[in-house]
Amino acid sequence: MKSPIIYVCAALAEIAGCFAFWGWLRLGKPVWWLLPGMLSLAAFAYLLTLVESQAAGRAYASYGGIYIVASLVWLWSVENVRPDRWDVTGGCVCLIGAAIIxxxxxx
Structure with a gap:
């Protein structure tokens, strides 16, 4: 039952890593933002190998739902944009799909 915790940690690592690139390319942040971004993306990849799954594709597919919800949390907590009802509904549907997988x- 440790997979959900790993997925949440992986999602935070992936989103933080991608946001570092976003910050550099879109927000004019300094190039050194890429170093923690790349380290974060490496941590993300490593964390997904710890998921209890017989197949990588199944681990990645079920992770997708967690990633979507984590992205909405990031949207709200970091970018100060409150998710609307469609964001929340879509996130719930994705979590149900991830649980089924x-x-x-x-x-």
Whole structure:
């Protein structure tokens, strides 16, 4: 049951890493922002290898739902843009899909 915790940590690492590139390219932040960004993206990739899954593709697919919700949390907490009802609805649908992929019975 540690997979959800790993997914949340991976999402934070991925979003932070991508935001470092966004900051450099779109917000005019200094180039040194790329170093922590790349380290964060490496941590993200490593964390996904720790997920309890027999197949990488299944781990990545179920991670997608967590990433989407984490992105909406980032939108609100870091960028100060409150998600609207469609963002929240879409995030819930994605979490349901991620749960089905991660914990669905395998035949």
């Amino acid at each position: 991660l914990w669905g019975p395998r035949g």
